[in-house]
Amino acid sequence: MSSIVAVVRYQSPLESVRQAVDRCRGLAQVKPGMRVFIKPNIVFWTKAVAFPKWGVITTSRVVEDMVILLKEKGVDDITIGEGMVTHNPKDVETPAHAFETLGYHTLKRRYGVKTINIFQRPFETVDLGDGIALNFNTDILHSDLVVDLPAMKAHNQTVVSLGIKNLKGTIDIPSRKRCHNPDPVKNLDFMVARLADRLPPVFTLIDGIYTLERGPGPDGSMRRSDILVASTDILSADMVGAKLLGHEPDQVPHLAMAAANRGRPTDLSDVEVVGEQIERLASSHRFDFPYASDETGELPLALAKQGIQGVFYRKYDDTMCTYCSQLNGLTLTAIRFAWKGQAWDRLEVLTGKRMEPTPGMQKTILLGKCMYQKHKHNPEINEMIAVKGCPPRPSDIVKALHRAGIEADPGLFDNIDQLPGFFMARYQNRPEFEEGFFRVESD
Structure with missing residues (x-):
């Protein structure tokens, strides 16, 4: 049976996300009383400057739209969780600042959602097979549904960073370091390919309102693309997302490995794409720095x-x-x-x-x-x-x-949090880069 992947042009708040969800029947199995864990992508944050979020971070617009759709389904137990990278691994103020700035605390007041920094929560060891065990956040493990909301980006180590790669933000720091190991076989791609294997059911909505070339950070090249990709099958969503970024799935090692682990082809022959045609929206996003x-x-x-x-x-x-x-x-x-x-x-x-x-x-x-x-x-x-x-x-x-x-110059290192401002300057006075996508209007 084919997996359904919806490809939708983003045109308006809520309705575009609703269209993507409905076309792939993404929330068809959701019932009142379910525990839902929403995983956005906040790869990096700084309090020092207006951080260039476009294509780096999931838009707050998409996060709020998903919360609204879940509330319409009668879901009251919603947790938004992320484990972002900070210069000091023990820093809890920067994640709190990110949640506040991105409007997650407004969502908490408005809809009753919970917000967690996963590094302040327990972890559980999960056996992923082949001698691999990683420590996952306990909240995501014990949810009934994971709503995975990655930003759509090319990635300088994994070619693309989409739904599966976004789940790396739910493991603890020792597990993340374990993923970056020198083993030529059980390497980063080998690890990433298994991140979704032991989780509850995952609904993936890839946020491509903005996309990123040469990610994952702000030194990449940001674009306004207005694309949403949705599926109840995370691998199918990622393979379609990779093609939209200009990369064949079989050329993305962790996707090729994930497909092989599941006994699936990488040519989308078992995927039904509904909505927009991939070829009409795809554009080349380079992942490598030459x-x-x-x-x-x-x-x-x-x-x-x-x-x-x-x-x-x-x-x-x-x-x-x-x-x-x-x-x-x-x-x-x-x-x-x-x-x-x-x-x-x-x-x-x-x-x-x-x-x-x-x-x-x-x-x-x-x-x-x-x-x-x-x-x-x-x-x-x-x-x-x-x-x-x-x-x-x-x-x-x-x-x-x-x-x-x-x-x-020691000043460069003393003011490391100012560095994103250097890249921000490229997007000044360009109206397509809207800060409003990363805010939630207060009541």
Whole structure:
């Protein structure tokens, strides 16, 4: 029997979401008294600037519309839960600020929903098979229905981030780090492919009002796309979402693995798409940041074109966890601004959990606890500069860069929460990028 996926153009509040839900019969099995867990995507937040949310974060408009539709079905036990990434893993003020700013507390007062930061709630270990066990938030595990509301984005480690990938925000920090492991088989894609396997029934509504190229963060390229994708089958929704982002499902490793685990094809031959045609709405969203490499250095292409030489900053891989990923872009930005036209002396930066040092480098920065533990006794390293923290402290990164001869501006790291404002400037005075989508009007 074919899975139904609805593809709808977003045109108006509530009615567009209602159309997407109705066309795939998404809430047909919902009854009064059910416990529903809503999982939006709030990958990152800062209190310091007006954060560029478009394509990075699920719109509050879609969250409220789903709450309204559930209330119409007589559902009173609704929980909105997320486990967002913060620079300090123990920070509870930033998630609370995000919930308030995005209007979730207004939804709480208006509709009686509950809002939770999952890091303040218990976790339970779930066996996902093949020797994999991860710790999931207990609230989502004991719900009757999960309403999964991912933002539609390309992702620099997993090609796309849609319904299945969004569920990574319901596991604890040790489990997230476990997903970014150096095993060539049981890698990040292997883990992500299983995230939905032991959960209650999941209804997925992919929020593509805004989409993101080269996500998951604000340094990607944001677009107004006005697309909604809905299905009671999370894999079918994700495969359609991938095609809308310009990627064939069999070229998205975690989707190909999820399909193989379920004995399903990736060509949509067992999926019935209703509503808009995929081909009419699909557009290419690149997921990768290109790098350049020669005898003078290895850097992101944009930095190489700037003429920077003598730095070998190897391309990130899937073993770099989210916490180091946040600092990775900032470190590259610091190198970019520290360049004065004189080549550095064969400096290498290693990240993640898999990289090996290159013989002949004068200095090697080991960025993060994982790299330090792997190479602290490596005889191939001429001069080791270790940043040991997990996650690394920004001040320690500055010290490491200075010791390596890169006069990085400490102010960039002191004001790390201001960095999204740098990317925000690209969208100023563009009317299609509306802040109103991320607010809930107060009573």
